Amino acid sequence: GENVEQHPSTLSVQEGDSAVIKCTYSDSASNYFPWYKQELGKRPQLIIDIRSNVGEKKDQRIAVTLNKTAKHFSLHITETQPEDSAVYFCAAKSPLSGANSKLTFGKGITLSVRP
């Protein structure tokens, strides 16, 4: 099955700087890659996603890039703010994983934005 790796486990940046979070996946058939933000004690919330037929997608201060050859995808946050501090999970979906949209998550990275 799919295996999603996420490194490092923590990242600390200065407010205003950019943050880049990287994930790798194992199943070359995976075709959907969402990113979720989870604040302490709250639900994972979808912040951006990308499909395998697209190399990059941007939404205001966040962007996601996908390299299918290398099987990795990255989340880019520009002009970071303290409220960006949270745990960020990447995930992947393989069409071979069954009829439903089962997601395989990475372990998450804790992003801390220092004021």
Next chain:
Amino acid sequence: EPEVTQTPSHQVTQMGQEVILRCVPISNHLYFYWYRQILGQKVEFLVSFYNNEISEKSEIFDDQFSVERPDGSNFTLKIRSTKLEDSAMYFCASSERTGVNSPLHFGNGTRLTVT
């Protein structure tokens, strides 16, 4: 914006007891899921459900677990005889369709504590 709702927010039970976690998916969604997150770890897939039957389940979802859609709105997860290691946050999720064009929407979760 419609949300997935889960009750209770926190459930404390003794080892060996049965628990039922309840979810109300978004009304026009057809695909339902349960995920689990042990404290500090990644979100793990348990089961997916469509058309009143399980579509896929993980190794975690053993005979102690069951799911049900007892009526047109609720989706429940039952753990028959809880173990200490069942302590986790349980997230219900739903999607309108399957495939890459239908993201998962998570509920706020139920924190299950088994003592």
